[in-house]
Amino acid sequence: MRGLSTYLMGRLVAAVITLLGVSFVLVALIQFLPGDPARVIAGLRATPEQVARIRQQMGLDESVPVQFWRFLEHLFHGNMGTSARTGDSVVSEITARLPFTLELAILGTLVGVVAGITLGVIAATHKDRLLDSFVSMVGVMGISMPVYWLGILLIMLFSVKLQMLPVSGAATLSSLVLPSVTLGVFSMAIIARMTRSTMIDELGQDYVRTVRAKGVVERVVVYRHALRNAFVPILTVIGLQFGTLLGGAVLTETVFAWPGIGRLLVDSISARDYPMVQGIVFVFAAMFIVVNIITDLLYTVVDPRVRLYG
Amino acid sequence: MAEIAVPESGGGGGDSLARRERAQLRGLRTLLRNKAAVFGILVLLLFAVLAAAAPLLTSYDPTEQSLSDAFLKPSGAHLLGTDNLGRDILARIMYGGRYTLMIGVLAVSLATAIGVPLGLISGYLGGWVDMVIQRIADIMLAFNPFLLALLLVAVIGVGLKSVIIAAGFGVVPQFIRLARGQALSLREEVYVQAADAFGSKRMTTLRRHILRNSLTPIVVFATLNIGLTVLVAAGLGFLGLGVQSPTPEWGTMLGEAREYIFYASYTSTFPGLAIFLVVLGFNLAGDGLRDVLDPSLRA
Amino acid sequence: MTEPVMSIQDLSVRFRTHDSVVRAVDKVSFDVYPGETLGVVGESGSGKSVTMLSILRLLQESKRLETSGHAWFDGQDLLALRQKDLRAIRGRDIALVPQDPMTCLDPVFKVGNQLSEAIKAHFPGSRGSLRRKGVELLDLVGLPQPDRQYDQYPHEYSGGMRQRAMIAMGVANDPKLIIADEPTTALDVTIQAQIMDVLREAQRESNASLVLITHDLGLIAEMADRVVVMYAGHVVETGDVATIFAHPRHPYTLGLMGSLPQTGGDEKWLRPIPGSPPNLAAVPSGCPFHPRCLLSKGREICRTDLPALDTVEGSHRSACHFKEELADEAAQLLAQAEQIT
Numbered sequence: 001m002r003g004l005s006t007y008l009m010g011r012l013v014a015a016v017i018t019l020l021g022v023s024f025v026l027v028a029l030i031q032f033l034p035g036d037p038a039r040v041i042a043g044l045r046a047t048p049e050q051v052a053r054i055r056q057q058m059g060l061d062e063s064v065p066v067q068f069w070r071f072l073e074h075l076f077h078g079n080m081g082t083s084a085r086t087g088d089s090v091v092s093e094i095t096a097r098l099p100f101t102l103e104l105a106i107l108g109t110l111v112g113v114v115a116g117i118t119l120g121v122i123a124a125t126h127k128d129r130l131l132d133s134f135v136s137m138v139g140v141m142g143i144s145m146p147v148y149w150l151g152i153l154l155i156m157l158f159s160v161k162l163q164m165l166p167v168s169g170a171a172t173l174s175s176l177v178l179p180s181v182t183l184g185v186f187s188m189a190i191i192a193r194m195t196r197s198t199m200i201d202e203l204g205q206d207y208v209r210t211v212r213a214k215g216v217v218e219r220v221v222v223y224r225h226a227l228r229n230a231f232v233p234i235l236t237v238i239g240l241q242f243g244t245l246l247g248g249a250v251l252t253e254t255v256f257a258w259p260g261i262g263r264l265l266v267d268s269i270s271a272r273d274y275p276m277v278q279g280i281v282f283v284f285a286a287m288f289i290v291v292n293i294i295t296d297l298l299y300t301v302v303d304p305r306v307r308l309y310g
Numbered sequence: 311m312a313e314i315a316v317p318e319s320g321g322g323g324g325d326s327l328a329r330r331e332r333a334q335l336r337g338l339r340t341l342l343r344n345k346a347a348v349f350g351i352l353v354l355l356l357f358a359v360l361a362a363a364a365p366l367l368t369s370y371d372p373t374e375q376s377l378s379d380a381f382l383k384p385s386g387a388h389l390l391g392t393d394n395l396g397r398d399i400l401a402r403i404m405y406g407g408r409y410t411l412m413i414g415v416l417a418v419s420l421a422t423a424i425g426v427p428l429g430l431i432s433g434y435l436g437g438w439v440d441m442v443i444q445r446i447a448d449i450m451l452a453f454n455p456f457l458l459a460l461l462l463v464a465v466i467g468v469g470l471k472s473v474i475i476a477a478g479f480g481v482v483p484q485f486i487r488l489a490r491g492q493a494l495s496l497r498e499e500v501y502v503q504a505a506d507a508f509g510s511k512r513m514t515t516l517r518r519h520i521l522r523n524s525l526t527p528i529v530v531f532a533t534l535n536i537g538l539t540v541l542v543a544a545g546l547g548f549l550g551l552g553v554q555s556p557t558p559e560w561g562t563m564l565g566e567a568r569e570y571i572f573y574a575s576y577t578s579t580f581p582g583l584a585i586f587l588v589v590l591g592f593n594l595a596g597d598g599l600r601d602v603l604d605p606s607l608r609a
Numbered sequence: 610m611t612e613p614v615m616s617i618q619d620l621s622v623r624f625r626t627h628d629s630v631v632r633a634v635d636k637v638s639f640d641v642y643p644g645e646t647l648g649v650v651g652e653s654g655s656g657k658s659v660t661m662l663s664i665l666r667l668l669q670e671s672k673r674l675e676t677s678g679h680a681w682f683d684g685q686d687l688l689a690l691r692q693k694d695l696r697a698i699r700g701r702d703i704a705l706v707p708q709d710p711m712t713c714l715d716p717v718f719k720v721g722n723q724l725s726e727a728i729k730a731h732f733p734g735s736r737g738s739l740r741r742k743g744v745e746l747l748d749l750v751g752l753p754q755p756d757r758q759y760d761q762y763p764h765e766y767s768g769g770m771r772q773r774a775m776i777a778m779g780v781a782n783d784p785k786l787i788i789a790d791e792p793t794t795a796l797d798v799t800i801q802a803q804i805m806d807v808l809r810e811a812q813r814e815s816n817a818s819l820v821l822i823t824h825d826l827g828l829i830a831e832m833a834d835r836v837v838v839m840y841a842g843h844v845v846e847t848g849d850v851a852t853i854f855a856h857p858r859h860p861y862t863l864g865l866m867g868s869l870p871q872t873g874g875d876e877k878w879l880r881p882i883p884g885s886p887p888n889l890a891a892v893p894s895g896c897p898f899h900p901r902c903l904l905s906k907g908r909e910i911c912r913t914d915l916p917a918l919d920t921v922e923g924s925h926r927s928a929c930h931f932k933e934e935l936a937d938e939a940a941q942l943l944a945q946a947e948q949i950t
Contacts (some may be wrong), residue, residue, distance in 0.1 A: 014448070019450035094337070102786070128672060135453045140346070140597065144590035146541055146561075148548045149582030152568060155574050207714040209667050213707075214727040215700035218692075225715050247456025251545055266549050269464040277464045285452040303717055304762045 004122030011296050015289045019158020022285045023075070026278045027068045030060070033274065049090035054084070060274070071259055080279040085271045090279035094261055098283065104264050105287070107180035111236060112187025112245070115226075119188070120195020125222060127200055134191060147248045151182040151255035179256045183248050194237040198230040205229070231302045243288045312570060337602045347598020353591035356582070361407030370398035372405040375558040381574045390580045393563070399577065402558035402582050409559045410540055411586060413474055418532050420478030425485025426528060426554045433488065433493025434516055447483040455480030459542050462552050473552045477539040488531050492524040526603050534596035537589040549591040560585045613640035614786055614818045620655070620678035622663045631892040635660045635842040636678070639788065646812070648833030650826060650865065654886045656842035658708070659821045660786045663697055664688065701731040704779035706789040706808070710771035714763040720774050721759030727778045735859040746777040748813070750807050773796070773807055778810040787812060787813040792824045805832060826865055830854060838862050841887050841897035844918055848925030858927035858935050861902040894929065904931055
């Protein structure tokens with residue numbers, strides 16, 4: 001068990017360093033805002049006093065390292081500044097809308113993982129046959145599909161033509177269906193491709209032959225043994241594609257008028273509300289890092305050997 | 311599958327020209343046997359021709375508005391219909407291909423130009439240089455391509471140049487990772503170690519041996535990433551944060567058409583289809599190239 | 610003689626690649642009798658493993674793979690059996706002890722779990738009874754702390770321990786036939802002897818027939834009752850072990866014996882076979898062994914005609930056009946070699 005904890009500690013330290021780096025980038029980028037950042041953030045109609053107040057509030061008079069320290073200090077106290085657009089606290093606006101994004105991200109991942117693994121396993125067990133080619137086609141189409149276009153197509157089909165599902169908003173449970181499917185398709189394609197190739201590898205391993213030689217049914221060979229072994233690389237891909245999924249969430253939320261932080265981000269960029277942009281991007285990066293720590297943890301559940309290599 | 315030996319080893323040019331030509335021919339045949347890759351390449355060629363020869367192929371101006379012709383359904387006069395401002399959608403898609411293809415190629419070139427040197431240095435030198443570069447790549451990966459692009463646009467503003475920079479920077483960490491892996495494995499090769507032992511300058515070795523022998527996987531990887539940058543750039547356009555109207559960029563067109571999906575769905579269908587087909591083209595061509603040139607990259 | 614447990618007839622296995630056909634096994638026939646140990650010997654690539662894996666249909670399925678012929682077992686042709694009926698035989702009537710114990714256990718499950726899985730596939734039982742049986746088996750194959758080792762993962766086992774576990778898995782359901790595919794190749798020399806003892810013991814315990822696939826003639830001499838010698842996908846000689854060793858009638862068998870560690874073997878037969886095993890995608894015409902054969906001496910028929918596996922005496926058979934020439938010469942040479950050693 002000591003191996004496990006040192007392994008985790010290492011991962012946690014790396015995660016903290018990455019988050020610090022993310023924060024630094026977010027602070028440093030202010031320097032590149034064209035013109036007077038305070039002016040930009042305050043907006044065109046702001047009075048000189050307002051601009052001066054914002055400059056002071058954001059510590060723009062200070063050097064980057066000092067600003068960075070300030071940012072961390074505030075972050076530690078759960079403060080990410082105030083929105084330049086609404087004057088509300090960035091943290092409270094994000095917390096109000098984060099649950100919608102989480103809901104969408106979790107369901108999208110679920111769709112991607114379940115459909116992706118299923119397709120990948122089908123392709124691997126039917127290697128070089130028709131079903132395999134079909135899955136390959138679905139896979140390459142899935143990674144080529146612009147999520148925003150897919151969302152529009154699904155709305156046209158299910159909401160306008162068939163009138164089965166609501167077009168947009170987050171009012172009812174059924175309004176979750178289209179956005180989650182839209183968001184999940186890219187992940188599904190990536191996971192299906194990865195599952196296919198690792199499953200083909202695993203099914204050719206000696207231990208699979210041993211299991212078959214025991215006379216167990218093929219379902220057990222495929223799902224209990226090969227898939228369980230294929231899970232470590234699949235988990236890695238699930239963790240890595242989660243970032244892409246969050247990017248897709250921004251677009252999906254826009255298509256479906258979903259009240260999450262993705263749409264808030266787009267609105268804030270259009271409104272040049274940099275403090276809000278800073279806060280939301282930080283939260284997205286943190287979500288990605290947390291998910292990858294979780295996948296790391298799951299390695300140890302899936303593969304008993306991981307513990308040794310602490 | 312025929313696997314052809316790709317890069318000539320940096321040490322001595324033992325291969326005769328004829329033999330190399332034969333190997334290239336064989337690779338070409340393998341590529342042409344791959345129906346999906348051929349389809350991808352044909353799609354790309356089609357869009358390239360449409361974009362290049364647009365003025366010859368259509369008499370419509372992609373930006374000229376004619377409100378009396380707004381929302382015409384696809385017909386003989388307007389094969390793909392007209393948009394909310396009466397502009398011919400086919401003409402806009404043909405001219406728009408110029409922006410899409412240019413953004414894709416330039417963005418990936420930018421990512422290659424930044425990511426590959428960093429990655430090669432990181433892998434070849436190791437030590438603290440490697441540590442620092444890897445941390446930077448980790449940080450960029452934590453943003454993911456699309457969010458990184460969004461963040462950059464938030465800072466540097468919208469427009470064609472911004473989109474190229476933003477979409478390019480989005481995939482820089484992927485190129486760092488790839489080049490680092492290449493350098494790490496090539497560092498163990500005999501001819502690189504020999505060059506090191508003979509005391510040739512490290513930068514010379516890096517350029518002469520390591521970069522030259524990494525070119526094939528880099529080209530394959532770049533092709534596979536053009537599709538991704540096209541998606542990112544069009545996504546920015548869709549949100550109104552990319553190339554600005556009236557420039558006929560496909561993502562921007564799609565973003566504007568979205569308002570009208572209830573009564574003029576074709577205005578969203580075609581720009582979206584164009585994005586999808588071009589990205590599909592790059593992905594299929596990239597998959598095919600990878601199978602021919604560098605099967606080891608297969609995910 | 611008694612009825613064979615298994616009878617392989619005209620078995621051929623081919624893999625098609627995009628520009629050639631690999632003939633891994635070509636018209637192979639032999640029987641396995643109850644309770645006997647049959648050694649199948651040959652260099653790597655001789656088709657010995659493929660033969661045994663193909664009768665259990667354990668070769669990776671693919672459109673490129675073609676298997677023909679028959680493998681009669683218990684009145685059924687294994688090669689024509691439905692998957693479901695074949696599964697009922699695998700692991701119950703016919704067990705496999707594979708080559709490399711390092712890769713043959715599933716790394717993510719406890720060894721005990723994999724052992725019970727072998728039993729459960731044919732004789733479902735309660736968790737407790739499966740465990741009891743599993744621990745008993747681990748004890749039988751000589752694991753020092755079976756109760757504890759039942760709950761360990763493969764990576765916590767040494768190579769020898771893993772092979773013991775594989776043998777335990779093989780004999781778990783008292784099979785009629787055990788196929789051991791190079792069971793000791795991947796192990797230390799010191800452990801090899803122990804593992805063979807365990808295998809012999811397990812075989813005696815279950816009264817099964819054993820097919821021992823190996824390239825090691827020493828092992829054959831020690832373990833086998835009868836021998837099948839394979840070369841390039843063909844059976845080239847077969848007979849009981851004493852006869853084969855004393856009166857080999859195929860130059861390849863003789864060559865294999867020459868490969869055995871011996872002292873003072875400067876005679877022309879008693880040295881390693883020149884050349885290397887043929888590419889199975891381009892097996893030489895006529896007798897596949899002729900390019901490496903010291904007996905052929907360039908004679909035409911070796912290049913043109915495939916020799917039949919003909920009776921020499923009793924059950925001793927050899928596929929060589931000039932097997933008679935070996936009768937005196939080989940005996941003489943071997944006798945000399947024995948005097949020297």
